[in-house]
Amino acid sequence: MGKLFALTMALRFSNTLTHQVEEFVPARDNTVRMYTCGPTVYSYAHIGNFRAFTFYDILRRWLRLRGMKLDHVMNITDVEDKIIRNAVAEHKSIAEYTAVYEKAFLDDCAALRLERPEQLARATEHIPEMAKAIAQLAEKTYTYQSDGSIYYRISKFPEYGKLSHSDFSGMRSGARVDVDEYEKADARDFVLWKAPKDGEPYWDTEIGPGRPGWHIECSVMAIQYLGETLDIHAGGVDLVFPHHENEIAQSEALTGKPFARFWLHAEFLLVEGQKMSKSLGNFFTLRDILEKGYQPEAVRYLLASVPYRKALNFTFDGLKSAATSIERLRNYKLRLETGRFAERDAESMLARTAQAQKDFDESLDDDLNTAQALAAVFEYVRETNTLMDSGEFPIAAAQPALALLERFDSLFDVLRPSSKEGALSDEEIEAKIAQRAQAKKAKDFAGADRIRKELLDLGVVLEDTKDGVRWKRK
Ligand SMILES: [Zn+2]
Numbered sequence: 001m002g003k004l005f006a007l008t009m010a011l012r013f014s015n016t017l018t019h020q021v022e023e024f025v026p027a028r029d030n031t032v033r034m035y036t037c038g039p040t041v042y043s044y045a046h047i048g049n050f051r052a053f054t055f056y057d058i059l060r061r062w063l064r065l066r067g068m069k070l071d072h073v074m075n076i077t078d079v080e081d082k083i084i085r086n087a088v089a090e091h092k093s094i095a096e097y098t099a100v101y102e103k104a105f106l107d108d109c110a111a112l113r114l115e116r117p118e119q120l121a122r123a124t125e126h127i128p129e130m131a132k133a134i135a136q137l138a139e140k141t142y143t144y145q146s147d148g149s150i151y152y153r154i155s156k157f158p159e160y161g162k163l164s165h166s167d168f169s170g171m172r173s174g175a176r177v178d179v180d181e182y183e184k185a186d187a188r189d190f191v192l193w194k195a196p197k198d199g200e201p202y203w204d205t206e207i208g209p210g211r212p213g214w215h216i217e218c219s220v221m222a223i224q225y226l227g228e229t230l231d232i233h234a235g236g237v238d239l240v241f242p243h244h245e246n247e248i249a250q251s252e253a254l255t256g257k258p259f260a261r262f263w264l265h266a267e268f269l270l271v272e273g274q275k276m277s278k279s280l281g282n283f284f285t286l287r288d289i290l291e292k293g294y295q296p297e298a299v300r301y302l303l304a305s306v307p308y309r310k311a312l313n314f315t316f317d318g319l320k321s322a323a324t325s326i327e328r329l330r331n332y333k334l335r336l337e338t339g340r341f342a343e344r345d346a347e348s349m350l351a352r353t354a355q356a357q358k359d360f361d362e363s364l365d366d367d368l369n370t371a372q373a374l375a376a377v378f379e380y381v382r383e384t385n386t387l388m389d390s391g392e393f394p395i396a397a398a399q400p401a402l403a404l405l406e407r408f409d410s411l412f413d414v415l416r417p418s419s420k421e422g423a424l425s426d427e428e429i430e431a432k433i434a435q436r437a438q439a440k441k442a443k444d445f446a447g448a449d450r451i452r453k454e455l456l457d458l459g460v461v462l463e464d465t466k467d468g469v470r471w472k473r474k
Helices: 047-066 081-088 096-110 123-139 216-228 235-256 285-289 296-305 316-339 347-365 369-387 396-412 426-441 445-457
Strands: 012-015 020-023 031-038 069-076 119-122 143-146 149-152 189-194 204-205 210-211 230-236 260-267 267-269 313-314 460-465 468-473
Touching: 012 081, 012 260, 031 047, 031 216, 047 069, 047 230, 047 260, 047 267, 047 285, 047 296, 047 313, 047 396, 047 460, 069 216, 081 369, 096 285, 119 123, 119 216, 119 316, 123 143, 123 149, 123 189, 123 204, 123 210, 123 235, 149 230, 149 235, 189 235, 189 285, 189 396, 210 216, 216 230, 230 235, 235 260, 235 313, 285 296, 296 313, 296 316, 296 369, 296 396, 316 369, 316 468, 347 369, 347 396, 369 396, 396 426, 426 468
Parallel strands: 031 069, 031 230, 069 119, 230 260, 267 313
Antiparallel strands: 012 020, 143 149, 149 189, 189 210, 204 210, 460 468
16 A cells, blocks of 8 residues: 555545555446345344445445446345245245245335345356356365265365454364354354255255355355456455355355455444344344334434444434434425525635535545545535525525535435325325415415314425425425
8 A cells, every 4th residue: 555645535445355445446447346245035134234235335326426337246145044944944945935035125125225236146046156166166176075065175275364364274174064154263164065954955956966055155146247356345244254254265266366356344233232132122123113113214324324344333312313314404405495595606605515525525435434424514504504594695505505415315315205105296285285375365274274284194394484385294
């Protein structure tokens, strides 16, 4: 490193692989080839999972706002130990069992406004490719067999541990593990292919009957869709070891090339200061939180507001203040759109707006510092609101201020209220407001109040101003 970014600050990320903050530019065609580890669809995703998925979304959007094209692949793990256990217990096929949770996952992502990657890749649709990769690893003598299962021989890959910066050279040779869930910091030869067990589903392939281990799917699908070296591989910090370490061992043994140039990892999420667990009663799916009446955009805001490299403490107070912050920005936008401003020189205000956007952009270029980017916007909103109060905000600054807000929202995407069941369209609301105006004109004040109350019950707030009626959704 040691590069200076004095003139133009470049986009840079903390790379887990090098432990450095490095300038990021895609290797080819201004296109970011990116792989992110997706959900295991054995139950509903929890709020900790969605921290990582929200980080992927912010990452995607910022790369695109920075003018890059995206080629993003995310896997859907639809075969592993827990899925098979649950499917067998419920007398369902794997496909029947996982379809429910895959759909739930995609619905949850849509509620949180997470963009769909260019490609979603299901593990079960790539089994022959995985078998082929394992055959190639066997050819290169990276594997051995035991009881019909095939294992990766870690001692054959001396760089093992380079991502987690751990020294595994003293590991017990031949110690192996064939479950998809691991003890932390215990490197063992991991399973690539599992022999069929009685009553469990399996596939017939060129390497025999069985099913893939968890790690091989990511290596195979990433290389298949994105090529031998990715620009970015991202995931939650809990995946660094062993999952990503194993992905590197498999992929680099197959290709002889570096698997990913940048490894980005989102930190843990705590709930009310504690590790989330079912026994503590602080384990929440997105559905649990929405059922308590919180809006998905407040959840999105809270998850996005803490920079991905920092642990995020998810609290219900935090969720309430996220909702308040969104409300403040919506009110500000409404004020910009409908307010009457002064005909006065706008030069210094335009310079202030440009500075706010620069601060916003530079914060995000700095390893996606979303907290600082939000601070830049809120400082600007506070200052300009004060100027509006004193009648000093120039009319010519309103459009640029809206443009700044639009840039903010193309990343954070929280200003549009989520539509509720039975919600009125804009046209229906305008029609009600016109009816109310008619009633008032006819001195039918009870009727006018009734319409106001009716709208309020449907979540629409009216405000009578000297410039006419303003309305907004609650
Ligand atoms: Zn993965």
